Amino acid sequence: MDVPASVSAAVQAAYSYCETVTGAQARNFAYGIRLLPADKRQAMSALYAFSRRVDDIGDGPLGDAEKRERLEGTREVLDRVRRGAVSEDDTDPVAVALADAAARFPIPLEGLDELIDGVLMDVRGETYETWDDLRVYCRCVAGAIGRLSLGVFGTQPGVPGVERAAEYADTLGLALQLTNILRDVREDAANGRVYLPADDLAKFGCSAGFHTATPPPGADFTGLVHFEVRRARALFAEGYRLLPMLDRRSGACVAAMAGIYRRLLDRIAADPEAVLRGRVSLPGHEKAYVAIRGLSGIDTRHISRQSLRGRA
Known part of the structure; x- marks a missing residue:
């Protein structure tokens, strides 16, 4: 090593x-x-x-x-x-x-204080009425990790918009955390936790929760998942603006980590009810493939072009 x-x-x-x-x-x-x-x-x-x-x-x-x-x-x-x-x-x-x-x-160590604050929110059993409420939690447990990581990665001098790098790192953390929340809805429900905003659950008739392998009667679970997927994709698109601001290997690291979660999000979007049947994940060979693409610069360049055009 x-x-x-x-x-x-x-x-x-x-x-x-x-x-x-x-x-x-x-x-x-x-x-x-x-x-x-x-x-x-x-x-x-x-x-x-x-x-x-x-x-x-x-x-x-x-x-x-x-x-x-x-x-x-x-x-x-x-x-x-x-x-x-x-x-x-x-x-x-x-x-x-x-x-x-x-x-x-x-490294902005106060980000680890935020992480502790976020986990304390879990201990208190907090729930979230709106996306703005959930966003506060996500910034603590994931956005902060993005900002901490940026302290290690550093940024390339002279890149346009580099002063917003911490904001983009934070947003990319939110995208990853929302993907986690969608993946784990049934597991979290079994542990007495609900993260998705109550407003969104009510909008799609899903307030009864996710304790079974099928959606609650009358619920539009697919509509709920697709709604949250669109939100996550918008966060990914914004957060990906960070990539041109990083050196090659740091950019490859971020592209690999985010790319794995983005593919996981796509898998959830293709079969929303799969998250109620079990844990949705990517096989190891697919994760390795994403990492290789990131190191080669393929995903980094592709993602950067997409984000600059405002698409996910």
Whole structure:
């Protein structure tokens, strides 16, 4: 594995731990992350490992009070990183790797605070009346990840509109999260969670929820899914404007990650009720194909042309 020469053995061990977590648990993101050079790949793995820890607390079997306590514990780790209070011999490898990544790249660590805030919204069981309400949640748990990642990727100087790069990264995160929400509607319902806006559910007669393999009687579930797919595609089109602002390998990483989710969205659109029957996913060979296209620049150029023309 190519590693930066200036990384000590202790820090490299911490990064290796984070990369192991990423490879084992990041079903889609790992395909993009592996396209990056070593220093950026390691930094992204540190961000993922910390984010995974936060998500696992929110999704785990603990009671709500203990979840809140554990989440505040992750915020304390983040504060230690922010203060430069994490040494190489710290017993928490994620903290060690994140501290090194934050020293190497201009990572907006407040984005991880937003992630914690978003997971706390899950713990409280919040629901969302409108898309504007849901958008706030999506910005916390996904848009923030886009902005954090941009701190690692950096931008190409002199590119027109580059001052909006963080906005586009945020929007692309929203597109990915809305795709996740559509994919997981039945799984989330089984866990007592509803993310889709109540206004949208009522509009399509789906307020009864998604607890079975078929839509509720009288519901226009296909209409609901297609409505949300159009919203997600518009977010993808806007977020893809980020790609020309990145260097080749960072652009390939984003094109691969977003391309996998975009194909997943297309699969959901083609058979909306599939999300009620089971987890919709792409086979590994198709994910690898998307990653190769991203690295070759094929998807990056194609997506950039589409977004500039205002199409998804």
